[in-house]
Amino acid sequence: MALIERFQKTTDIGYWEGQIPMNYIYTVGRAGEKFFREIMNGKIFGAKCDVCNIIYVPPRTYCEKCFARLEDSYVEVGTKGTVHTFTQCYETFDGMKKEAPSLVAVIRIDGTDGGLVHWLGEVDFKKVYIGMPVEAVFKAKKDREGSILDIKYFKPTK
């Protein structure tokens, strides 16, 4: 690579600093509307494809296998599931070290082919295992705002 002259400090090399300010809203869509209205009621909903015998969680308006319309096929799926996989994460989303690690898992909701990515709570990392039964813990009803964060975490089922 071309070095024309020797630089002693990398800051001597020319550069221009730039930022891209990016702010968006993301509409949740029709299936998302159903999911987030129900989550405020303390319920988790999916969408069932009768042809493929698949239940999608989170719900969607179409089956990705057979492309059938699922908008009339929303089903309540309960709030229990199992840990499909999990990790203890020490890094923040912007690459820094966390003050305390978080316990993140993919929860396969019972009787469905989908699930939710969420935190595990009320459990020690060393006690968690793949296949562990868990259930959703919701925020107090007055604090819910139609977000995935209306679920506080999943805790082991007693």
Add this chain to the structure above:
Amino acid sequence: MSKRVAIVGIGTTGFRATTPDVSYRELTYEAATKAYLEAGIEPKDVDAFVATSEDFLEGYSIADEYCPDQLGAVLKPIYSITGDVIHSLASAYMMILSGIGNIMVVQGLSKASNMLTLSDMVTFAMDPIYNRPLKESPHAVAGMEMARYMYETGTTREQIAKVVVKNKRNALTNDLAAHGVLIDLDYVLNSEVVSYPLTQMDISPHSDGAVVMVLAEEETAKALSKKPIWIRGIGWCSDTPGLETRNWGEAIYAQMAADMAYKMAGIRYPRKEINFAEINDEFSYKELQHLEAMRICKKGEAGPLTEIGGTEIGGEFPVNPSGGCLGVGNLFELNGGHTVLEVVRQLRGETGKNQLKNVTTGLAQSWRGVPTTTGTVAILSN
């Protein structure tokens, strides 16, 4: 019978952790100049160009508009693929088969060191409604995939760490690599945990660099090159993107992409008919998971094969003799360009101390990184 297509020239800057002395344009210009010189062509001889760019990674909202000049493609047919360089290679290959022209150019670039907020950029790839509100690092996705892969296959932490030791050592004797180092198993096992079981040493550091290649139809290829490297098969595939419904243990996308490429190349027994592979090891366990997905190993056998040295240079089936992403650096969309480059160099006998003996067919594979489920495969022969 379908036309045959070969790579007749390939140029690179090599790969470095930072490149403060050159702009992203100059990186591509250097690689292009070398590729054209090797193929004995000038930009005016090229029928069409395929560049590879991802807006957020390049730092432009229309990065493809900034591709033509440094390739010599001004006022020529050019477009950019937002994917992996092997996607671009497939596109150029198809253009030759469809008769659009005889000579095509493929480009890929990484200027990762330009990104001051690289982690935020990768986090921005997560689903905004269901995943991003948790504000978790994409490395948590890799940690969870690694845990599930180990659970389903019985692969051990030590077997995965062996991948890191091997690839970083291979990179030491690769002139193009940036992150070669001699370390032992304990060093990897004791490195800082990022997202359990994933440690700092399991994660490929980033690199800058560019690769440009010249493709030609059979007759032109034979006229231009004494050592044309033939594209025998190419494939690509994407699994469902959702973290909630995807397969966490197996890399189905790599399996389907490989099957597509094997079918085109007429390969039935990949372990026997292919001599070596350069595959994506952006995270150490991905090398093993990809090997199994592409049927080079049975499920759960890539770890044991690695443990006994079967994937070393000189082993039964060498994997990432270049050092892979772990040793050369994670190059984002250029990762596939790097694997093709190294397969070409091996098949031409140009890799010095890392040269494999008697190789005639190699496999180049790539993956678009977390949180994606997109894979690409190319099979090349000399």
